[in-house]
Amino acid sequence: MTVILASGLFPTTLHALQYLREADFIACCDGAANACVAAGFHPDVIVGDGDSIAPEVAATFADRIVRISEQETNDLSKTFHHCLKLGRRDEYVILGATGRREDHALANLALLMDYAEEHREVIMVSDFGTFYPCRDTKRLTVGVGQEISIWNFGASYFSAEGLQYPLYDFTKLWQGTLNVATRPDIAVHAKGTFLLYVAQPD
Template structure:
């Protein structure tokens, strides 16, 4: 789980729901390096933030912000990728491989789903997590171990139907043939302070901040 006492190396701030409170707000406040997707720069600077870089296609950033930060504004006109991917690629070019993504959910649901799904691609290149007001998304392919707490809710989403999954430390065992649909792996539950998962294909994992009452 994200450690609010440890400043993230690099934060990418997307233009969804602004991380104004809780763990996301703490992570943003403590970040050593903040890359704003272009629309997020307006909200970040309006609250007193100074971005390290602003990246995007430039269609959603305010004129005043763009002028003020023109020296760190990186316009990428490519319409085949969204602003989050443009910001991610910028971080890869800068050699930044430990990334926390904030503000990627909320707002339009299609944007949120697209951003979450992109984690599976990003995770092949970097150590990346996506933190929301309610928990944290990670991508997993192969074997991995995660911190948890008893009765913490854990949901697993497979990108490809039939992806085989084995787990240790979760209450429910996935079927041997894999999940037949997205929803089938939701609302599992951690039993200890760690759990292990192994997959033969890409999957997304969500852990809630709060344990089940």
């Protein structure tokens, strides 16, 4: 499993930190390396324009800093594409992508939909939940009562199994939020792409 750590809120829950503990490869977006090292994890690569890396982190991991200064994409995209370029084809888990600047978070969520077209297995995990970019049918094992949200990125013909409220072809970003799993095996069916979120129980 490849973990990509972005510069939003560093994970603090056991569930989210578990991905860092079990990672085979940790790629940090620029200054995210600081929090990564402070938490006791060693980045395998640090990608970005290099202007946010703390001097002591830059010195310790100088051999694995990849400086990409172009301004067309953000640090998360630079890091994701660098991992693909390294040939990594395992499951990608993106951490730290939300939780501070809302514009970064929204951009990262939209980019996740793009990444899913380039790599089959990529999810985004925060202290508060997990985002799964989906196409057509998505089946998941969850907890009964877990809150599930769905955002439509151009899909139609929505239907679901194991969700409390019926789905329809949502046109607004709030319409598919706060559904509830009524059984552990849920499925969402649609034609096209959508984003599914499983909220972490409190």
